[in-house]
Amino acid sequence: MTARIVLLNGVGSAGKSSIARALQTISAAPFLHVQMDSFLEMLPEALQNHADGFSYETVRQDGKPAVVIRAGPVGEKTLRGMRHAIAAMAGQGNDLIVDDVLCNGELSDYVKLLSAFDLHLVGVMAPLQVLEAREARRPDRLPGLARWQYPHVHAGISYDLEVDTSLLTPLECARRIQQRFQL
Numbered sequence: 146m147t148a149r150i151v152l153l154n155g156v157g158s159a160g161k162s163s164i165a166r167a168l169q170t171i172s173a174a175p176f177l178h179v180q181m182d183s184f185l186e187m188l189p190e191a192l193q194n195h196a197d198g199f200s201y202e203t204v205r206q207d208g209k210p211a212v213v214i215r216a217g218p219v220g221e222k223t224l225r226g227m228r229h230a231i232a233a234m235a236g237q238g239n240d241l242i243v244d245d246v247l248c249n250g251e252l253s254d255y256v257k258l259l260s261a262f263d264l265h266l267v268g269v270m271a272p273l274q275v276l277e278a279r280e281a282r283r284p285d286r287l288p289g290l291a292r293w294q295y296p297h298v299h300a301g302i303s304y305d306l307e308v309d310t311s312l313l314t315p316l317e318c319a320r321r322i323q324q325r326f327q328l
Contacts, residue, residue, distance in 0.1 A: 146238070147261070147262055147263050148234075148235035148236070148237075148238055148239055148240055148241065148262045148263065149174075149176075149240045149241075149262070149263040149265070149326070149328065150231070150235055150240070150241045150242075150243060150259055150262050150263065150264045150265065151168065151176070151241070151242045151243070151265045151267060151322060151326065151328070152243045152245065152255060152264060152265065152266050152267065153165060153242065153243065153244050153245070153267050153269050154245055154246070154247045154252075154266065154267070154268055154269065154298060154299070154302065154304075155246070155268065155269030155270065155271075155298060155299075155310075156246065156271070156276050156291050156294040156295055156298050157246060157276075157280065157286060157290050157291055157294060158276050158279040158280045158283060158286060158290075158291055159269040159270065159271050159276060159310055160269060160271070160279075160310035160315055160318070161244040161245075161269050162178075162180060162244055163310075163315035164269065164308070164310070164315045164318045164319050164322070165178045165180075165242040165244050166178065166315070167315040167316045167318070167319035168242055168319040168322055168323060168328070169242065170319075171316075171319055171320065171323055172240075172323060172328045173328065174240055174328070175240065176240045176241060176242045176328070177234065177239050177240070177241050177242070178241075178242050178244065179227075179230075179231055179234070179241055179242065179243045179244065180244045181224075181227065181243075181244060181245045181246060182244075184223055184224070184226070184227040184230075185199070185223070187223070188219070188220070188223060192217075192219055192220070195217065196215075196217045197217040197218055197219045197220070198216075198217055198219050198220045198223075199214060199215070199216055199217070199220045200214070200215045200217065201213070201214055201287060202215070203287075203289055204293075206289075206292055206293065207292075209289065209292060210288055210289035210292070211289045211292040211293040212287045212288070212289040212290045212292075212293050213293050214248070214290075214293070214294075216249070224251065225254070228251065228254050228255055228258055229258065231243055231255075231258070231259070232258040232259055232262075235259065235261075235262045236261075240328075246294060246298060247298060247302070248294060248297045248298055249297075252266075252302060265305045265306070265322075265325075265326045266302070266303075266304050266305050266306075267304060267305065267306050267307070267308065267322055268299055268302065268304040268306070268307040268308070269307075269308055269310060269318070270299070270307055270308065270309045270310070270311075271309060271310045271311040272311055273291065273292065273295050275310075275311045276291035276295065277291050277292065279291075305325070305326075306321065306322060306325050306326075308321055308322070
């Protein structure tokens with residue numbers, strides 16, 4: 146049987162991880178949850194906020210802070226490796242829920258690498274003010290990250306399904322995904 150992959154794309158604090166955990170509990174088959182954050186945490190601490198890894202610059206956008214993220218050569222290599230690792234996992238027959246933030250055209254790489262599998266692209270949406278309020282409550286988030294990501298993450302992407310986490314609970318989102326793709 147061909148591996149099934151649910152790619153959840155959304156701004157940080159949109160609720161992707163919560164949806165993934167809920168989907169794992171209700172799916173008939175076991176799905177592995179692959180988080181972009183897990184790969185970023187593999188980098189040495191010295192490459193966080195470093196030009197070779199990932200750098201973070203706070204700028205003003207609409208009078209509020211926005212955190213611009215730039216990936217250096219090691220950061221880009223890490224994210225490419227993540228996408229190839231996902232393809233390798235699927236190649237071994239693993240069903241996957243991928244939790245990512247697509248800001249720089251990575252979708253074309255995913256589509257190419259995952260063309261042999263049953264790929265479902267899900268947009269995880271919420272209004273900016275909701276995302277910023279969630280971000281403010283999370284100690285692991287830089288204030289302004291959602292503001293910068295918001296106009297970039299969904300730009301030009303046509304989804305198989307969109308869910309709005311300001312209107313639905315993670316479990317309700319997971320049920321919609323499960324029903325739509327018969328998981």
